Each structure stands twice: as C-alpha cells, then as structure tokens.
Amino acid sequence: MSSIAFIGGGNMASCIIGGMIANGFSAQDIIVSEPGEQSRLRLEDTYGLTTLTDNQAAAKQADLIVLAVKPQIMQSVAIDLAPALGANSVVVSIAAGIPLRALQTWLGADTAIVRAMPNTPAMLLEGATGLFANQHVDPTKRDLVTTIFQAIGYACWVETEAQIDAVIAVSGSGPAYFFRIIEIMQKVGQELGLPEQIARELSLQTALGSARMATESGTGAGQLREQVTSPGGTTQAALNTFEQLGLEATFREAMRSALNRAEEMAIDFSAQHELGN
Ligand SMILES: NC(=O)c1ccc[n+]([C@@H]2O[C@H](COP(=O)([O-])OP(=O)(O)OC[C@H]3O[C@@H](n4cnc5c(N)ncnc54)[C@H](OP(=O)(O)O)[C@@H]3O)[C@@H](O)[C@H]2O)c1
Known part of the structure; x- marks a missing residue:
C-alpha cells in the first residue's frame, strides 16, 4: 500500500x-x-x-x-x-x-x-x-x-476537464437542489394545513425513501415515477402542473447557470493568476 x-x-x-x-x-x-x-x-x-x-x-x-x-x-x-x-x-x-x-x-x-x-x-x-x-x-x-x-x-x-464543470452542475451543487425541494415541500405542506413538524418529517422521509428506492430497486427513476402515477389520480395532477409550468426547462436553465458560473470562475481565476487561456 x-x-x-x-x-x-x-x-x-x-x-x-x-x-x-x-x-x-x-x-x-x-x-x-x-x-x-x-x-x-x-x-x-x-x-x-x-x-x-x-x-x-x-x-x-x-x-x-x-x-x-x-x-x-x-x-x-x-x-x-x-x-x-x-x-x-x-x-x-x-x-x-x-x-x-x-x-x-x-x-x-x-x-x-x-x-x-x-x-x-x-x-x-x-x-x-x-x-x-x-x-x-x-x-x-x-x-x-x-x-x-x-x-x-x-x-x-x-x-x-470541461466535464468537471458538468460534475459541479450535477453533483457539486446538486445537494442544494434537493435541499431546496425539501424546503418547498415542507413549506407548502404547512400551507396545506399540516403542523410544521409533521410537514418536515413527511417531506424528509419521502426524500430519503425515494432516493433509496431509486438507488436500490434497480429500476430507473422514470419508471418508478410512472409506477406511482395512476392515470387521472393525484400524482398525475401534480406532475401535469410541473409540466405546464416548465419544471424541466427550469432545471435545465438552473444547471446550465451552474455550469456557466464554473466556467466563468475558471476564466477569472486564470486571468487573476496570469495563466492565459
Ligand atoms: N467542504 C466541502 O464540502 C468541500 C467539497 C468539495 C471540495 N472542497 C474543497 O476542499 C478543500 C478543503 O475544504 P474544507 O471544507 O475541508 O476546509 P477546512 O475545513 O478549512 O480545511 C482546510 C484546512 O487546511 C488547513 N491549513 C491552512 N493553511 C495551511 C497550510 N499552509 N498548510 C496545510 N494546511 C493548512 C486549515 O487549518 P486552519 O484552520 O488552522 O487554518 C484547515 O484545517 C477546499 O479547497 C474546498 O474547496 C470542500
């Protein structure tokens, strides 16, 4: 060793x-x-x-x-x-x-x-x-x-090395994306009438359980989503709203912003240290 x-x-x-x-x-x-x-x-x-x-x-x-x-x-x-x-x-x-x-x-x-x-x-x-x-x-x-x-x-x-910037956009900054989603679910859970503690625990356990299912089941995230989405049901109603309001486009823009910022920071760093491009 x-x-x-x-x-x-x-x-x-x-x-x-x-x-x-x-x-x-x-x-x-x-x-x-x-x-x-x-x-x-x-x-x-x-x-x-x-x-x-x-x-x-x-x-x-x-x-x-x-x-x-x-x-x-x-x-x-x-x-x-x-x-x-x-x-x-x-x-x-x-x-x-x-x-x-x-x-x-x-x-x-x-x-x-x-x-x-x-x-x-x-x-x-x-x-x-x-x-x-x-x-x-x-x-x-x-x-x-x-x-x-x-x-x-x-x-x-x-x-x-450019792919390291993509890694930053996916997993480097990624924990904050999931924290933000948990934060929103807790807040809206309360707005819908749940006590703070219960909204918090339900949101956290749902995030944990979903991540474990996606990791451990051997089934793709898309298929797992379809399995919990009965046609005409509550999940379908929520997912339709996500689509209508452009969730995927929003995420794509956000992750591109992270990537662009990583690239900008590398350029600024090179300029400050006179490393050229
Ligand atoms: N934390 C994260 O989640 C994370 C994720 C990805 C990458 N990183 C990177 O990991 C690096 C370390 O981050 P960190 O969160 O571990 O920071 P940190 O806790 O501040 O650790 C840095 C250590 O370096 C010591 N140090 C200062 N001057 C030194 C010197 N001249 N020679 C040797 N050691 C010296 C510091 O000691 P003193 O405190 O006594 O000054 C401190 O214990 C950073 O470059 C960061 O960008 C961190």
Whole structure:
C-alpha cells in the first residue's frame, strides 16, 4: 500500500480519512500536515495517525499527496510543496474551481495531478465525486485514487476537464437542489394545513425513501415515477402542473447557470493568476 499525505486536515480531509479507515486503509499509511493544533489532536485521537506541521516533510514521505486546503491559499501551498515532490508522486487537488493548468504551473508541468470534485454528503460517506487526471497519472495511481474516493461514496472518472464543470452542475451543487425541494415541500405542506413538524418529517422521509428506492430497486427513476402515477389520480395532477409550468426547462436553465458560473470562475481565476487561456 502506498503512503498518502493530506496537506490540510480540516473538514474534507477528515471526512475522506474517516472513509478510508472505515474501508480498510491503515492509519500507518496516512500522514497529515496541518497547522491547527486542535485539528491535529482530533485526527490523532480519532484515527491514531501521524500528524505534523511541515507540508514538505509530509509530501516527502508519501507517493500520493492530497491537497485539502482552501482555494485561496492553494497557490502558496503548491509552490512551496513542488520541490518536495518525487518522480512518482501524484498530487490530488480537491479545491473547487482551481484549474489543472494552474496546478501544473505551480507544481511542475510533468507532475501527475488529479482534480477531484467531491460534494458535501461525503461527510456521511454518501458523497459523489468526479475525477479528472492529467496524462502523467498511471493506471495504478488512478486505481488508488478511485479507492480513496469510493471510500466516501460514489466516484467516477471523466474524460475532459470541461466535464468537471458538468460534475459541479450535477453533483457539486446538486445537494442544494434537493435541499431546496425539501424546503418547498415542507413549506407548502404547512400551507396545506399540516403542523410544521409533521410537514418536515413527511417531506424528509419521502426524500430519503425515494432516493433509496431509486438507488436500490434497480429500476430507473422514470419508471418508478410512472409506477406511482395512476392515470387521472393525484400524482398525475401534480406532475401535469410541473409540466405546464416548465419544471424541466427550469432545471435545465438552473444547471446550465451552474455550469456557466464554473466556467466563468475558471476564466477569472486564470486571468487573476496570469495563466492565459
Ligand atoms: N467542504 C466541502 O464540502 C468541500 C467539497 C468539495 C471540495 N472542497 C474543497 O476542499 C478543500 C478543503 O475544504 P474544507 O471544507 O475541508 O476546509 P477546512 O475545513 O478549512 O480545511 C482546510 C484546512 O487546511 C488547513 N491549513 C491552512 N493553511 C495551511 C497550510 N499552509 N498548510 C496545510 N494546511 C493548512 C486549515 O487549518 P486552519 O484552520 O488552522 O487554518 C484547515 O484545517 C477546499 O479547497 C474546498 O474547496 C470542500
């Protein structure tokens, strides 16, 4: 097993490490470099792993290095780390919105780099992660990265970096879409006469049960919808209203807005860091 270093031991790193340990990774293979003493102690006490405060020292001990710091400090962290990388090192960035070109500029053009886009349900090991590798990442390292992100939920590789923006529009921002729907159902449930608590519980359990049915039944979402829609019944009445008011077009526009914003942010980022297009 390769050794793995986390640069930054905050929320996302803790959750990935938790998933890795729960899925059979050994604490001895994981090292974390993190300036915050409280975070270091929490990681040591919870998982029995080694922590330090020297990013370069952590990177030198590992084949795979996960950059889990905030995007604002990624440039200085990456530039500082570059001399500590070995010929076989692979660097995985989980920072939202930092293009591969920027990472290559800071870490070295020949460095093997993976961009990972996890989402917040990773906190419950129910995340969805899109992964994109540059041409320097070999199949063995790809497999290791897959195993790491599968430990916190579903993980998939995409073929182009542009598809990472589509991942952002689907699963990165996606939890908020479902939270919004739950919010609306709770509110309208109350308007229709239900007590707040009951409207909340019914909406939440319906979201959970529907997601589990769609995930576990092996039946497509469209077919499941048809199965609960009797002709002329109540569900049909609601779905007809969705269609008349343009639900699909609304969702399509919203997800395109997320994608456009991700593209704009990458362009702004490149301009700010004088990376060209
Ligand atoms: N949270 C999510 O759901 C999510 C989803 C997708 C992607 N991401 C990405 O994941 C990355 C981490 O996010 P997060 O939510 O885990 O943030 P976080 O909890 O703030 O973790 C970042 C950690 O990095 C530490 N740090 C600061 N300066 C450092 C340095 N020079 N060297 C090493 N470590 C340093 C911070 O320590 P101090 O607190 O002591 O400064 C903090 O513990 C971000 O780039 C974010 O875009 C997060």
